[in-house]
Amino acid sequence: xxxxHWREVEGLVLPQPVALHPALELVNTYSGWDGTHTSDxxxxxxxxxxxAGVLDLLPAIDxxxxxxxxxxQPEAATNALERACTVRAVIRRAVLDPADPEATSELTVATxxxxxxxxxxxxxxxxxxVPGIAPxxxxxxxxxxxxxxxxxxTRPDVTRVRTCPGRGCGWVxxxxxxxxxxxxxxxxxxxAKVRAHAARSRTPxxxxxx
Numbered sequence: 001x002x003x004x005h006w007r008e009v010e011g012l013v014l015p016q017p018v019a020l021h022p023a024l025e026l027v028n029t030y031s032g033w034d035g036t037h038t039s040d041x042x043x044x045x046x047x048x049x050x051x052a053g054v055l056d057l058l059p060a061i062d063x064x065x066x067x068x069x070x071x072x073q074p075e076a077a078t079n080a081l082e083r084a085c086t087v088r089a090v091i092r093r094a095v096l097d098p099a100d101p102e103a104t105s106e107l108t109v110a111t112x113x114x115x116x117x118x119x120x121x122x123x124x125x126x127x128x129x130v131p132g133i134a135p136x137x138x139x140x141x142x143x144x145x146x147x148x149x150x151x152x153x154t155r156p157d158v159t160r161v162r163t164c165p166g167r168g169c170g171w172v173x174x175x176x177x178x179x180x181x182x183x184x185x186x187x188x189x190x191x192a193k194v195r196a197h198a199a200r201s202r203t204p205x206x207x208x209x210x
Contacts, residue, residue, distance in 0.1 A: 005187050009054055012047050018183050020174040022055040023149035024161065026084075027092045028183070033163075033170025040085075045070040045077040045138070048084050052141035057148065062135065069136035080138035086110075087142045091149040092172060095161045098153040111150045114143035164188050 006013050019025045029051065032038030042048055046067055053063035070077035087110045093103040114130045121129045130147050132140040152158055162175045166188025173183055182188045 005184065006041070010050055012044075012050055013041065014047065014051055014054070015041050016184075017055070018171065018173055020176065021148070021152055021157075022057055023091050023145055023152055024095065024172045024174065025055055026051070026088050026145045026149075027095075028171040028173075030085075030088060031171060032168045033092070034168070037168025042081060042085060042088075045081045048081055048141045052144055057130070057144040058140065062132075062140070065135055066138060066140065069138060073138065076138050080142065083139060084142040084145070087146050091145065094149060094153050095158055095172065096163065098158050104153065107146065107150055107153065110146040111143070113139060114147045118147055 005016055007016050008014075015025070015028050017025055019028055029041040029047075030038070042051075049058070049063050049066045049070070052058045053060055058066070070080075090103070090106045090110050093100065094107040097103055113133075117131050117133055119129045119131060121127050128147055128151055130140065130144040132143065137143075152161075157174060160175045160178075161172055162180065164171045164173070164181075164183035166182060169183060169188050171183040173180065
């Protein structure tokens with residue numbers, strides 16, 4: 001049985017991680033970037049905060065705190081979610097074309113609130129951390145994703161970002177092998193094979209002579 005393209009985390013439906021980078025996983029909360037069969041996993045602030053947690057951009061204790069704050073401030077949570085969706089589109093444009101000055105300028109704007117608090121945590125390797133202005137700063141998930149994307153576009157790995165050509169998909173991922181085409185061979189890859197086989201079966205065979 002083929003694996004589902006979604007998973008359940010703390011009772012919330014989120015996409016399976018296939019991108020190999022947290023900023024790209026945010027992009028993949030939306031599908032149908034070509035305008036067909038669109039769907040969106042970011043249906044609530046809870047989904048956004050939990051996603052940032054499972055991708056190790058926020059600690060679990062902060063995710064719980066943010067979710068409580070979102071329940072106390074529903075209007076602010078809606079605004080933070082809308083901003084995250086905007087950041088998501090900005091990230092996609094920037095990672096697919098980091099030479100585009102408009103895309104990188106928009107990503108710069110998206111990272112400004114994170115820049116006042118971002119820290120470099122020691123480790124092998126070290127990594128960036130976006131603690132936020134306050135513990136219940138509802139923009140923290142979007143800030144963390146934006147900063148992760150800004151880090152990616154400055155690295156050689158950004159040249160390995162690919163877009164899944166599957167119909168109604170458009171998910172992005174790091175092609176570390178140099179041979180990857182699909183977000184998942186089990187989903188878009190197999191569907192494309194089935195459609196190609198069906199198209200060949202419908203093609204009439206040339207009649208013989210004589």
